[in-house]
Amino acid sequence: MQLNGPLVAPGSSFLEEVVAVSGVDIRACYQCQKCSAGCPVVSAMDILPSHIIRQIQYGRREKVLGSGSIWICASCHTCSVRCPNDIDFAKVMDCLRHIALGSGVVAGEKEIPVFHKVFLDSIRGTGRIHELSLILRFKLKTRDFFKDAGLGWQMFRRGKIKLLPSGFAGSKEVKEIFRVCGKGATR
């Protein structure tokens, strides 16, 4: 069994694709911009949340999927709870990331998707996140070995860094989960 996600009819517009995959009807958006006004990370975004919706409606697939905004979103759900039209925009952002990973479009933020991949590879390997291994694996990818090294030492001195991962007997089941549904995770 391999899970493929919802079916999108061939020839669909980008708007139809997003509505089908996310299950969220973004056509209800009337551009009040409340999502953008309340977004805590908006200053680091290249396209405002409300403008992402507009660009989807315009069919600008590459622009949206290649934006930094979809990766900068911290999934805090502030936009979703404040939308007067009940658009669950946090869910739309999840969906855009999923589509982006399979689209071949170059991600607008380099390290964030890499971090997600390293994180999931760690789970696939040991069933749980062993923080030290995760950080070392990620540093091997970014080659930025000295970032937060001082902080790491402070945390080590305070007994917050566990040196070895804990034993875990469910790895067969975890591998099965990743075999069946880790499609996005392996890209």
Add this chain to the structure above:
Amino acid sequence: MREVTYYPGCSLHGTAREYDESFRGVSGLLGVGLHELEDWTCCGSTSAHCTDEALSVALPARNLSLAEKHEREMVVPCVACYSRFRAAEAGAKAHPEYLLFPYEGKARVRYALDFFCDASMFAELGAKVARPLSGLKVACYYGCLAVRPPELTGVERYENPEHMDQLMGALGAEAVSWSYKTDCCGASLVMTRTDIVVKLSQMILSMALEAGADCIVTGCTMCHANLDTRQAGLPVRDGRSSIPVFYFTELMGLAMGHREARKWLSRHVVDPIKLLENKGLL
């Protein structure tokens, strides 16, 4: 004695070690028996839901399937794990095809803060507070996932929650009124876009100082890590340029006179011990 299943999650075995220790400590004092879920897996966290919907349900659902075998509630101190469990419960209903292990939807998952904010727990707690935290002004910081999305958390006052404030009141502390209770700290962006997390965290820290709080209290491992470790360069306010950040369980343990409270607190990057000694609370 109340028996519950305990899901610690990955952080409580590492950087949030004092949350695990203090959670176990207060559970013991309140007569809650903890049974750690056997062979639990990571909930998948942000990385699973950002990359693959099926995975974001299947990973936590394996734990739900293990949990429902026991007829106990499962208490989860890490709010990020809790949020993924709640999302997986909803996801499993909408997409049963994502479930790889038998799950009948019977697991009862509770966030540790909600668990202790229960009326019966409050009564129990009231009788056990041996050293009230008098004179301690706390800024209760709920963060995102303790309240949002409300359809998953069940929190009605998600813009201005007060349950942690009431819990702190029950411990004898004074919860200050402030506007940053549910603002985001940037969470896991700390690994990749540290600049964003420093900016957001320092805004929250500054606002807590401005509100006259002596310290911040949280129930989220990511929030705690970000607020406790990103204080360098914080602008001085009323002569202060740092502020201790507690897990709510640490303050519960302190008020109940738990013997190991000092050990938990020694693990923080921003030293909270001096503040407590100055207030005569430790």
